Structure formats: C-alpha cells, structure tokens
Amino acid sequence: MARRYVADLKEARTNGSKTILLVDDEERVLLVLGTICSSEGYKVLKANSGREALELCREQHVDLVILDIYMPDMNGLDLIRRLRTSYSQAKIIAISGGGPLAGKDVLQLARERGASQTFGKPFQLQELKEAIQKLLDG
Numbered sequence: 001m002a003r004r005y006v007a008d009l010k011e012a013r014t015n016g017s018k019t020i021l022l023v024d025d026e027e028r029v030l031l032v033l034g035t036i037c038s039s040e041g042y043k044v045l046k047a048n049s050g051r052e053a054l055e056l057c058r059e060q061h062v063d064l065v066i067l068d069i070y071m072p073d074m075n076g077l078d079l080i081r082r083l084r085t086s087y088s089q090a091k092i093i094a095i096s097g098g099g100p101l102a103g104k105d106v107l108q109l110a111r112e113r114g115a116s117q118t119f120g121k122p123f124q125l126q127e128l129k130e131a132i133q134k135l136l137d138g
Contacts, residue, residue, distance in 0.1 A: 018136050019043040019060065023053040023067040023079065024095075033066060036125060037132070050074030050082075057087050063136055069096035069106045077109055084114040091135040093128075097121040 020042045022033045030046045037044045045060065047053040051073055053065065065083060069076035076094055083090055094110035098120050107118040117131045 017043075018063045019045060020064045020066060020132070021045045021047065021053060021056055021062045021090075023047045023050065023065060023071070023076070025049060025068065025071045029068065036129065037066075040129060040132070042132075042136075050076070050079040053079060054082060054086075057083065057090070062087065062090050064091045064093065064132065066093045066095065066132075069094055069110060070099075077106070077113055080110060080113040080115055091116045093117045093119065093131060093135070095119045095121060095123065 020037045022030050022037070022044060023046075024030050024033070025048055027048075030048075034044045034046060045056050045062065047056055050067075050071060053067070056062070057065075065079075067076045067079055071079075076096070080092055080094065083092060092110075092115045094107060094115040095118070096106050096110070099106060107115075107120060110118050116135055119128060119131075
C-alpha cells in the first residue's frame with residue numbers, strides 16, 4: 001500500500017518541527033489521530049503496517065511513534081523492539097484495546113519493550129494530547 005504523508009502547513013506553529021508517525025491498520029484510527037496531531041501543529045506521517053512504519057523511519061527523522069499493538073503483518077510489540085534497536089531516540093506511545101498475549105497484558109509488555117507511554121482503548125483525547133506534548137517537549 002502506498003505511503004501517505006500529511007503535513008498541515010497552515011497550522012505550522014512551534015510544534016511544526018516535530019514529526020509524529022502514526023501506525024495502525026484501521027484507516028479510521030489513522031484519520032482521527034492524524035487530525036488531532038496536525039491540529040496541534042505537528043508534521044504527521046501515516047503507516048498501515050509495521051513494515052511500512054520502518055520504511056518511513058529509514059527515510060525520515062521521526063520524533064514520536066504512536067502505534068497499535070494488534071496489526072496483521074507485524075504486531076506493535078515487534079515494531080517497538082525494532083524501533084528501539086534502530087531508532088532509539090524516537091518516543092513511543094502504544095495503544096491497544098487490551099487483551100493478553102502470552103499470559104500478560106499487552107500494554108505491560110509494550111512498556112517492558114520500551115514504550116514511553118501506553119493507552120488502553122477507549123482513551124481520552126485530552127490525555128493523549130498531553131502525553132504527546134510531554135514526550136516531545138521533555
């Protein structure tokens with residue numbers, strides 16, 4: 001599937017120099033998260049899979065990755081591991097509807113693998129905005 005780049009230049013504020021990569025196999029989730037992030041002035045990249053996300057990271061500097069845990073070709077836990085190995089500077093927010101994997105909570109596993117922050121679905125949009133700002137400003 002073709003890569004999609006979204007940069008809302010009319011919203012260019014001080015956040016405009018920060019790039020957020022959104023990774024989810026659900027188009028609706030990418031649309032909502034993309035709208036939130038671009039309205040805050042961030043440059044937004046979108047990927048439908050873990051493999052596509054890694055390709056984008058090779059091509060561009062990414063400050064923050066927001067990813068879903070359950071995706072078809074590469075789950076979010078594997079993506080976190082690979083991001084931590086190759087792009088250790090990027091902050092990571094993992095999002096999931098929950099459920100166990102190997103007998104453990106997937107969000108706990110995400111934190112153990114290096115996620116900076118985790119959110120269970122459904123989550124409060126204001127809490128996500130605050131987490132993004134804290135991670136990128138800190």
